[in-house]
Amino acid sequence: MFKAVLSDSNILKTSFDAISSIVDEVQMKADSDGLRLDALDRSHITFVHLEFKSALFDVYQCDEPLKINVDTxxxxxxxxxxKSEDIVELTVDEGNFILTFENEARRTFKIRLIDIEYEAPSPPELEYPTEFEIPFSLLKDSIQDISIVSDxxxxxxxxxxxxxxxxxxxGDAKIEYLHGEKITENAKSVFSLEKIKEMLKADKFSETAVLKLGNDMPLNLSLKMVSEEGELTFLLAPRIESEE
Amino acid sequence: MFKAVLSDSNILKTSFDAISSIVDEVQMKADSDGLRLDALDRSHITFVHLEFKSALFDVYQCDEPLKINVDTxxxxxxxxxxKSEDIVELTVDEGNFILTFENEARRTFKIRLIDIEYEAPSPPELEYPTEFEIPFSLLKDSIQDISIVSDxxxxxxxxxxxxxxxxxxxGDAKIEYLHGEKITENAKSVFSLEKIKEMLKADKFSETAVLKLGNDMPLNLSLKMVSEEGELTFLLAPRIESEE
Amino acid sequence: MFKAVLSDSNILKTSFDAISSIVDEVQMKADSDGLRLDALDRSHITFVHLEFKSALFDVYQCDEPLKINVDTxxxxxxxxxxKSEDIVELTVDEGNFILTFENEARRTFKIRLIDIEYEAPSPPELEYPTEFEIPFSLLKDSIQDISIVSDxxxxxxxxxxxxxxxxxxxGDAKIEYLHGEKITENAKSVFSLEKIKEMLKADKFSETAVLKLGNDMPLNLSLKMVSEEGELTFLLAPRIESEE
Structure with missing residues (x-):
């Protein structure tokens, strides 16, 4: 028996909007702690980790661990x-992931479960020299700024x-943001704009992004809900730039 | 002499937005009672009936019955x-349907009258076992919901x-709405989504839709203005589903 | 040394939105009086004149006259x-026109300066029999109205x-606007709609357009800022209509 009820549908919409740009199919794992998802895009450039703790839900019941495999x-x-005002209920039956939106009417959608052979990958453990917060909207703007001159x-x-x-x-573009942290070690990495843009669809998940950066290390972009009951993290492999 | 003045242009815009998706040309009939239009689409699947009573207009004058044939x-x-705030005046001259929008400026548009050989069809008289109201926005949402899984x-x-x-x-989709009526006879019919979507453009005509349904009968979707001075009704033929 | 700081970025956006539809490249001339730009489109049909007086800027410094040639x-x-709330700073270095938008972050864009061989043209001096004001939004609407029947x-x-x-x-379209001026000499000219639409992108420059018209004379459309510290003027050659 699995049942999860959520009164804010935006958190699901915004996270899966980003995820569905990155991976075609996902394996969600549900257990008594909550829901989690780890996925790696086809080209092995972007890793995505999503976690909703059981406390995030208004009702959460999961008697035994299960895997929910769907086409994103x-x-x-x-x-x-x-809609924002809909109460969302998530359940599964033998062959479907079932989403019900309740409000003036009761709207039920069944999505066919699919076969996923492989085990969901685990997020790599990396030590970062720098970590700081930045308003998500400012990060998004900066990416758009850069995209007018380069890819x-x-x-x-x-x-x-x-x-x-x-x-x-x-032309050139340069955005400077005072991070206000005590950072002792400089870092620089280069990334594909196209890949980074996919992550930015998650803009209603959190107003603040936590960035971790190193020298030619993956970008770690983490969005945490204010309540700490949900987390969405992206890891993006750096581009290797030849010296010119 | 025909002249009709209307202070709300939205009622014309919204009804003809739906009508022009369904039929390429129409014959409007004007007489002392008001304006009416009956039309059948090329494939004889959708019938549309529009009626504006003379009382709907701020000024209405029609000395003798006339037909106004235009390309929708x-x-x-x-x-x-x-624009919403424009005063709309409808008249005809020998070869044109004339619309004047008056506000800061006076904007006059003449649309060439066209030849329509046939007489406008009459709406079929059908007895329905069920009839009830539903918020128009909810109906529109349901149609959009369904369209993500089927046509x-x-x-x-x-x-x-x-x-x-x-x-x-x-996937599957199912929307349930408590209609609150005392309906004794069940009904079921299947319709083409594409055709039903054309009707839904009329969304500013009325906030409430009156649906009439039967077993494998046409859908009767009627929009009535609060004042009962105008009505827009669509009849959509059911799809014949082979038993599976 | 050239430096100009402006607290309202919309004035730059709206004027160059129109200009970039008309001309591919421009030569801006800066001196102690301010910035000015004169350009003629490739087909010599539209002339554009833009002027920002030094007083328009919060900070304005220009030690010696210079030319700033850029791709529009x-x-x-x-x-x-x-963004509206950004402080914009304009400067130049040896090879670039530099725009800095300052707010939460400092965003710097460098646009390569280009070679322009010719001297910027001077606006033709024309005497017009009629001149009057019209709300810019009404002018824009009228042009859209006309474009549904003709080019x-x-x-x-x-x-x-x-x-x-x-x-x-x-169909036909006719828009009549009471200009409220004492105009003694009638005027009529015919213009290309496509060309006239390009000018209308400048809609946040001023709420009022000043039109000058004559018989088969160019249209002079002038937008003046309330403060008179900036002006954007278009001249559009008339179409020569053969008598029918």
Whole structure:
């Protein structure tokens, strides 16, 4: 028996909007602690980790651990139909993941469960020299700024600032943000803009992003709900830049 | 002499937005009672009836019955140019249907009258076992919900509920709405979603839709203005489903 | 040394949105009086003149006259990234036009300066028989109205009214606006709608447009800031209509 009831549908919509851009299918694991999902995109460049603790839900019941394997595009089609004021109920039957949106009417969607052969990957454990917070909207803007001149972005951290920059044929762009942290070790990595944009769809998950950066290390972008009952983390492999 | 003045342009815009999706050309009939229009789409699947009583208009004058034949796409192009605050005046001259939008400026549009050989069809008289109201927005949502899994929709009425449902290859959808009527006879019919969507453009005509349903009977979707001075009714032929 | 700081980025965005539709590249001239730009489109149909007086800027410094030559499309890409609340700073270095948007973060864009061989043209001096004001939104609406029936527009002025009109195959459109001026000489000219639409992108520059019209003379459309510290003027050559 699995049943989870949530009064805020936006948290599901926003996280799966980002996830469905990155991976075609996912394995969600439910147990008494909550729901979690770990996935790696086809090109092994982006890793995504989503976690909803049982306390996040208004009602949460999971008698024995189960795996819910779905096509993310199909799931997203259904989630887009949820309205902010809908009460969302998640259950499973033998062959379907069932989402019910309750309000003026009761709207039930069944999404076929799919076969996923492999085990969901585990997130790599990495030690980062720098970590700081940045308003999510500012991060999103910076990425859009950079994309008018280039298709890659350098993220650089020094003692005072986070710098996003790119040089293009017709112009350059540079965004400087005072991070306010005591960072002693500088870091610089270059990433694909296209990949980084996929993550930014999760913009209603949290107003603040926690970034972890190192030298030619993956970008760790983590969104935490205020209540700490949910977390969405992305890991993006750096581009290897040849010296010019 | 025909002249009709209306202070709310939305009622014209919303009804013709739906009508122009269904029929390419229409014959409006004006007489001292008001304006009416009956039309049948090319494939004889959707019948549309529109009626504006003379009392709906701020000024209404029609000395002798006349027919106004226009291309609905051309009419819609003009109606889209009306703003909510515009006073709309409808007249005809020998070869044109004339719409004037008056506000800060006086904007006059003439649409060429066209030849329509046939007489406008009469609406079929049908006796329905069930009839009930549903918020128009909820009906619209349900149709959108269904369209993510299928291109057809089953509309089912039982003693308590109106059920819209569809089964697709990748998922199912079902919407249940408590209609609050004393309905003794169940009904079920299946319709094409594409055709039903055309009707839903009329969403500013009325907040409430009156549905009439039977077993494998046409859907009768009627929108009535609060004042009862205007009515827009659609009849949609059911799909004949082979038993599986 | 050139430096100009502006607290309202919309004025730059809206003017260059129109300009970049008309000309591919521009030469801006900066001196102690301010910034000015004169340009002629490739087909020599539209002339554009933009002027920002030094007093418009919060900070303005220009030690010696200089020319800033840029691709308007690249400039517009950058200006679109400015937000209303950003403080905009304009400077130049040896090879770039530099725009800095300052707010929560400091975002710097460098646009490559380009070679422009020719001297910027001077605006033609024309004497107009008629001149009057019209709300910019109404002018914009009229142009949209006309475009549903034709691709050209006749602008006619008589003692009382400005009339915009066009006759098309499927319909006619006519917009009459009482100009409230004492105009003694009638005027009529016909213009290309496509060209006139390009100018209308400048809609946040001023709420009022000043039109100057004559018989088969260019349209002079001028937008003046309330403070008179900035001006954007378009001149559009008339279409020569053969007598029918």
């Amino acid at each position: 595009e199909e799931l997203m089609k259904v989630l887009k139909r949820a 890659k972005i350098a993220l650089i951290v020094d003692a005072d600032k986070l710098i996003a920059s790119a040089e293009g044929e017709f | 796409e051309e009419l819609m192009k003009v109606l889209k140019r009306a 057809k929709i089953a509309l089912i009425v039982d003693a308590d509920k109106l059920i819209a449902s569809a089964e697709g290859e990748f | 499309e690249e400039l517009m890409k950058v200006l679109k990234r400015a 050209k527009i006749a602008l006619i002025v008589d003692a009382d009214k400005l009339i915009a009109s066009a006759e098309g195959e499927f």
